[in-house]
Amino acid sequence: MKQITKTEKWTYTGSLLGQNMIYSFVTMYVMFFFTDLLRIPSQSVTVIMVTASLWDAVNDILMGMIADRTKTRWGKFRPYLLAGPFVIALATVLCFWNFGGSAAGTVALAAVCYVLWGMSYTVYDIPVWAISSVSSHNADEKNGMVTLGKIGGTLGTVIVSVGSVSLLNAFGGERSAGAYTAAACVIAGVGALLMLLSGFALKERIEPPAKGIPFRRNIHTILDNGPLKALMVSLLVVNMVNNIRQVAQMYFAVYVWGDSGYVTWIGLSLVLGMIFGMAISPALIRRFDKKYLFLAACAAGAVSSFLPFAVGGGPVPGLILLGISFAFTGMTTISSTSMLMDCIDFAELKLGFRGEGVVFSMNTFLNKLSSTISKGVLGLALTAMHYVDNMDPNPTVVTGFSLIVYVVPAVCFLLAMIPLVFYRLKPAQIEDIRTELETRRSAEK
Template identity: 25%
Template sequence: MKEKINLREKLSYSIGDVGCNFVYVPITSFLMIYYTNSVGLGVAAVGTLMLIARLLDGVTDLSIGALIDKTNTRWGKTRPWILWSAPFMGIGLVLLFNVPMGLSNGGKLIYAYITYIFLVSIVYTASNLSYCTLLSRISSNIQERSVLSSIRFVFVISFTIILSMITNPLVEKYGWSKLSVIYGIISCVFLFITFAFTKERNQDEKGEKFNLKVGIGSLMKNKYFLLIAIMFIIIYTDMGLFSGATLYYTTYVLNNANLMGMLTLALYAPMIVGFALLPKFISKFGKWKVMMFGFLVKLIGVIIMAINPASYELVMGGSIIKGFGMAPLIVGIFAIVADAVDYGEWKTGIRADGLINSCVSFGMKLGGGLGTAILGWILDWGKYNGTAAVQTGAAIKAINVSFIYSGIVFTIVGLIVMYFINMDKFASKMVSDLNVKRTSDL
């Protein structure tokens, strides 16, 4: 018997990712330019830092994923990790955006390495991995998961738009020192709400303890987890490049840094509309077909932007179309992770929520780090100078490559990989078989 998830719990679940976003948005959209323009670090050095830190996530994601699977408390497996990591999310953000100006460039870089790895590779991993794993334990109903994912991303995208519009003016008024404290507190509070008002329903059968060796063995037999992890790398590398390059684009190509909010609105507002419509479309056509269609729409949007990167009107129009295409990709990719957890249990009898989510979480963060690293390397190739008032033609070209042209490549590659991730063809039988098995084990 499936317990119905009420609106309060759905909203409480969704607000947790908003809390993560008060940390994630500053890292992906503002940290690079903070390091290069305010702290004075080189773009290539910053890009390499972020990639190295994300490679370390391979170790921390797997380790924390295994610990989540071994966790057994009266609160469940994932919710305790959300609770424990919440205050450190705020502390880590404050440390990240308060590089001591009295240090040498080498000292600043070392400080950046330590604080970035602490927040992104350890704390954010523990928080966001447990949060993502929570979806597969709240409900086993595939349609319910799609609804939860849709509500979650309506919240996330709405706040991403708000943060993109208000952060630059707030930084100019208060500076990153004070603003990081405000954002850190909000992040902590929202994560506490998720912990307090959600419930884990998919409990381990007969109280069996998770065996890491057996769990990894079952993971190797789950062909979909690897494909999904690759998809996360593709999507989030693309998003990391785009997010990191947006402020550079508006500052140096459009000559108005505050237009970042409008471009973010043009991209994300259509996504919110798409999120609201997605449950009905997914129910009718399935996640796979909807996601394939999303890639095609996104590709059209990016091509329109590429016609003339200096045209604010074309880039705005292309961003709107791209946003409609992104909606099914963002909702769908997280929903099929939970399906992959079920697939592993269906095929092997082992339910490895934490391990599977750790792999896709690593793909997500590696993609974000790789996107930022590629941005740094492209800007360095274009001889970008963070202290210069006017950039050279080569630097402007590098910004356009990062902001627009790279999106065409990643969208085509994503479409190809998505072709091989069709779990809809056996989803009904999988859910039916698992329900029968769980009922017989009671």
């Protein structure tokens, strides 16, 4: 029986669109803003990113546990969907604010603002994904919500990828610090308004247990969940495919293809590829084992990522093959998120409670950690290439950025396949788990 309304579906899609507009703008430009506009050394920026990630290791898991223990008349996750957008919008603008002052003060303020942004993002991101797992008792409907959320997120990424250069140019250009501040205000404002809608429209239909789950017990949702641990390692690696491209695409467009305008075309290849891959995934999930769908997408993604580096040919073949590899990334995104929901059901059967918050907090953390590792890889590459802002292209720089955009993602696709050897949930087993859980819930009513 269908439970989720069309309003909820549209609202959920829009909320993830708005959230990923903000996320993508920060991911794409914050490192460039720090190094080239605030003149912070690349080594210092790398330290900021790594430090923020270490804090997120604690912050994300704590937020997941807090969400799992939340019980209000508005629900378990909705209060955070109503409050989070305001905090994210403010923190985003502060990340692109030139406070002036000494070099040491600039580094300190940049670090504080970036850490605050990560914390505010967590407050919203974990509940907005976790609520999809309690939006319906129907597995296909929940998979559909995940797909819509991922499509909305991809559209948000593309809107920023395609339109951000024009927006920056409208406010003064890519070499103006004020342009980034103004663009951040526009994107944060629009994104936050879209995010806010989810708090009013979404419903939680799977009730949490009457008694709260202690923190020390809640963490066993992960510790005692072999399939989830295998999947998390795989997600850490496969998330780098898009993250490494996002943080490097401005450098790549300027120094390899010779024009920052190609950032727009990379964004178009992303939207066409990702949406196609995600749109066909639910039908494939109904026919094939999600694990093997994920593995096949990784193998094909590795080939399509590496080919532009191997054969060359410039922007046109590069964009086509990037689009194909983005399609396979879309397939891994939907199949892996559906697998996460299976792991939550597995944990509920084994432990007697659902830990959506802590599971999706780990998913958020893994994506942030992956993004941070990507920034660290880029930072080390910039140092190795002796990069200075606005330098003339040379063979070392061209080859270096090509390796980062083409070869590193191909390697990540291949490495992501290895941990799934230990993911042993089968389709028939998952169906048995869901049947048993429904029987339990009916008996408890």
